[in-house]
Each structure stands twice: as structure tokens, then as C-alpha cells.
Amino acid sequence: EAGVAQSPRYKIIEKRQSVAFWCNPISGHATLYWYQQILGQGPKLLIQFQNNGVVDDSQLPKDRFSAERLKGVDSTLKIQPAKLEDSAVYLCASSSLGGGTQYFGPGTRLLVL
Amino acid sequence: GIQVEQSPPDLILQEGANSTLRCNFSDSVNNLQWFHQNPWGQLINLFYIPSGTKQNGRLSATTVATERYSLLYISSSQTTDSGVYFCAVPNTNAGKSTFGDGTTLTVKP
Numbered sequence: 302e303a304g305v306a307q308s309p310r311y312k313i314i315e316k317r318q319s320v321a322f323w324c325n326p327i328s329g330h331a332t333l334y335w336y337q338q339i340l341g342q343g344p345k346l347l348i349q350f351q352n353n354g355v356v357d358d359s360q361l362p363k364d365r366f367s368a369e370r371l372k373g374v375d376s377t378l379k380i381q382p383a384k385l386e387d388s389a390v391y392l393c394a395s396s397s398l399g400g401g402t403q404y405f406g407p408g409t410r411l412l413v414l
Numbered sequence: 415g416i417q418v419e420q421s422p423p424d425l426i427l428q429e430g431a432n433s434t435l436r437c438n439f440s441d442s443v444n445n446l447q448w449f450h451q452n453p454w455g456q457l458i459n460l461f462y463i464p465s466g467t468k469q470n471g472r473l474s475a476t477t478v479a480t481e482r483y484s485l486l487y488i489s490s491s492q493t494t495d496s497g498v499y500f501c502a503v504p505n506t507n508a509g510k511s512t513f514g515d516g517t518t519l520t521v522k523p
Contacts, residue, residue, distance in 0.1 A: 334511070343418075343500050343513030344457075390455060403447065403502070403511065405457035 303327065305406035307393050313412045319381040322409045326374070326395030332356075334403065335368055335378050336392040344392055350376065383413045416441045418503055420514035427491050427521050435486040435517045437501035444504065446477050448486050451498040451516070460486070460499075491521045 306325040314320050326333050331352050336344035347366065348358040353373040361368070365384070370376040380387055390410050394403040417440035427433055437446070448460040461468050461475040463484065468475055472491075477484040488495055498516040 336513075341515075343502075343515050345513070346511060392457065394457075401445075402459060402462040404459065405449075408455050410455075 305393055305395055305404055307391075307406035307409055309409055310407065311410045311412075313414065314383055315414050316385055317382040319379065320383055320411065321377055321379045322391050322393075322411075324376045324378070324393030324406060326376075326393070327404055330395035330397050330404075331373070332396045332398060332401070333370055333376050334394040334396075335376070336394065338390045338392055338408070340389075347378070380411075383411075385413050387411060388413045416443070416503060416512050418501060418512050418514040420499075420501060420517050422517060423515070424518045425520070427519070429491060429493060429521055429523050431491050431521075432487070432489045433491060433519070435488070435499050435519075437484040437486070437503075437514055439482050439484075439501075439503045442482070443479060446484050447502045447511070448475055448484070449500045449502065450495075451500060453497055457500070488519075491519075493521045493523055495519060496521050 308323050333350045335347045338344040347361045348368045349356040350370045353370050368378045390408040392408045393406045396403045419438045421436045445464040447462050449457045451457050463475045463477045465477050465479045472489045474487045498518050500513050500516045502511040502513045504511050
């Protein structure tokens with residue numbers, strides 16, 4: 302069974318630029334999560350989808366971050382415009398149902414200069 | 415929201431030693447996961463353990479939900495066990511997870 306796929310693996314941009322990350326969950330998993338992990342901290346949930354609907358986005362900075370999962374499968378997370386403090390690893394995870402075991406992708410390391 | 419505290423924050427062991435990592439949470443939960451983040455950043459599932467005890471090789475975990483804590487035991491540690499161990503608990507039945515800040519384990523040869 303293929304795992305959670307993410308791309309790109311690394312991205313370097315300048316502040317005020319835009320960036321997008323892509324995630325493809327494990328086949329059949331209805332729940333998809335995006336996390337932000339700052340160095341030295343645990344992952345922080347940004348947004349959770351159940352199929353193509355948003356379950357929770359209370360910690361998503363909506364003035365600059367957006368995410369979509371239009372067909373209930375893969376998902377895109379966008380930052381526009383980026384700030385220096387957005388430098389982090391962005392992790393995608395999926396589970397077969399809400400509250401179930403989460404499986405993580407390899408993450409995208411973002412550096413904002 | 416729910417608070418998750420892990421201890422100790424850092425742990426250094428000699429190869430072959432045993433260790434216990436703790437996760438305290440501030441509210442009742444209906445599931446809990448332990449993860450290992452390897453030096454390359456990949457989060458790997460260890461246990462999904464809302465209550466009781468589970469074992470997988472040299473690792474085992476116990477969750478006492480009524481007392482709001484979980485323990486991860488590592489026996490006969492190896493250098494490959496090095497990394498950061500996280501516990502995560504949900505805030506709601508929908509599965510929104512809150513992670514602790516992790517325990518950084520270093521196993522020396």
C-alpha cells in the first residue's frame with residue numbers, strides 16, 4: 302500500500318512570495334490533515350478535511366493560508382504572501398476516518414528568506 | 415483546547431538501557447497515538463492506544479485514560495531508537511489532534 306505522498310520536498314522562497322504544497326493521501330482515506338511543524342516543536346494542526354469538507358481550520362492563518370481538497374482525494378495548501386515565520390516543515394497526514402490512526406507523509410521543508 | 419505535556423524533554427541513554435517516556439493530557443480522550451520522528455523528519459506510527467497496554471517488539475505503551483496519562487517503554491535501546499517521540503491526542507471525536515512538544519531521545523553506542 303502506497304503511503305502519503307507530498308511534494309515538493311524542499312522549497313526556498315523570499316518573503317512576500319507565494320508557495321503551494323501538494324498532498325496525496327493513502328487511497329481510501331477520507332480524512333486529511335495539514336500540520337505545521339516549527340523546529341523544536343510538535344506538529345500543529347492547520348486544517349482537517351473529511352472528504353472534501355473542512356472539519357477544523359481554527360488554527361489556519363486565513364489571511365495568508367488557504368487549502369482545498371476539491372475532489373475529496375488530494376489536497377493543496379497555499380501560502381500567499383509568505384512571511385519569515387512561515388519557515389517550517391509542512392506535514393500532511395491521512396486516516397481512514399476521523400479519530401483513527403494517522404499516517405504521515407515525508408513533509409515539505411519551507412525556508413522563507 | 416486540550417493540553418498535552420511530555421516528559422522528560424530530553425533523554426540520553428547508553429545502548430542497551432531501558433527508558434520510560436510520559437505523556438499527560440488535560441482532558442478525557444478517546445484515542446491517543448505515539449509517534450517516532452526519525453532524524454530525517456519522518457513521523458512513524460508506533461501505537462494507537464486509547465486505553466490498556468500494547469507491545470511491539472522492544473516497545474510497549476500503556477494508557478490510563480481515567481488518570482489522563484500514557485507511558486511509552488523502550489527496552490534494550492539501540493542507536494536507531496534516537497529521535498523525537500511524540501504523543502498526540504484528539505480534541506474531539508472528529509479526530510483533531512494536539513501534539514505534545516516531544517521527548518528527544520539520544521542513544522549512544
